[in-house]
Amino acid sequence: xxxxxxxxxxxxxxxxxxxxxxxxxxxxxVNAVNSARALDDLITQTPVDIFVVDLNLPGEDGLxxxxxxxxxxxxxxxxxxxxxxxxxxxxxxYDVGGADVYLTKPVAPDELVMILRSLGxxxxxxxxxxxxxxxxRQRTLQGPSLASVLRLTMREKMLLVALAxxxxxxxxxxxxxxxxxGNVEEVTISKHALEEIVARLRKKIRNAQSETAEPAxxxxxxxxxxxxxxxxxxx
Numbered sequence: 418x419x420x421x422x423x424x425x426x427x428x429x430x431x432x433x434x435x436x437x438x439x440x441x442x443x444x445x446x447v448n449a450v451n452s453a454r455a456l457d458d459l460i461t462q463t464p465v466d467i468f469v470v471d472l473n474l475p476g477e478d479g480l481x482x483x484x485x486x487x488x489x490x491x492x493x494x495x496x497x498x499x500x501x502x503x504x505x506x507x508x509x510x511y512d513v514g515g516a517d518v519y520l521t522k523p524v525a526p527d528e529l530v531m532i533l534r535s536l537g538x539x540x541x542x543x544x545x546x547x548x549x550x551x552x553x554r555q556r557t558l559q560g561p562s563l564a565s566v567l568r569l570t571m572r573e574k575m576l577l578v579a580l581a582x583x584x585x586x587x588x589x590x591x592x593x594x595x596x597x598x599g600n601v602e603e604v605t606i607s608k609h610a611l612e613e614i615v616a617r618l619r620k621k622i623r624n625a626q627s628e629t630a631e632p633a634x635x636x637x638x639x640x641x642x643x644x645x646x647x648x649x650x651x652x
Contacts, residue, residue: 420446420631421537422446422464423446423465424450424456424468426455426469427451428451433449433451443587444587445533446635448463451475452474452475456468466493466537467495467536468486468496469529470483480510483497484514487514492540501521548560548648548649550651551574552651553578553652563622563626567621576593576596576597577644579596586644587642587643591641593611
């Protein structure tokens, strides 16, 4: 799945940090702010696919903010996450705020991850005509977004295959070290060696992409790496 950009609007500093870290750990690109005004500044500089909005915000409240976002960014995903639990609040969240999903706190972090993944498939679908093809036999990577056919090393191929098959297209660095070591028993490459493999692969793909193309690989803080482009594996 392409990289999903999430804006978290929550005035509780601790909750904002906890939710933001959890989502980053599951491969989302997260920008967290504490008010509608701060969000307005953010979206002038950063594209956002999904907004996660608390209702009790300083200044402009979350319901008004959600309504404004729905009117100005009709294709964006909006998740309201709030302590307001009455039926009238929920109805207002959907009717006035234009929310896709209304969640009452406390919210299970993994449930929020699944909701954002589901919304992500709607707001940022994978375009098959932009997917890359990785030939397992020839060790080549090609596709409409690449200016040329790329030849991969064995370790580059193994890394891309593992990420393409992983949940969220994300894997821990330790797992990738094992993957890139191949079938050699008792020999595991170091984290530094993995970083060098990733850096070379990033550069190789970036040099063949257009300037506006999404980066193919990104680091996930505290976890490892995520594949941010669709790759189809072919024999």
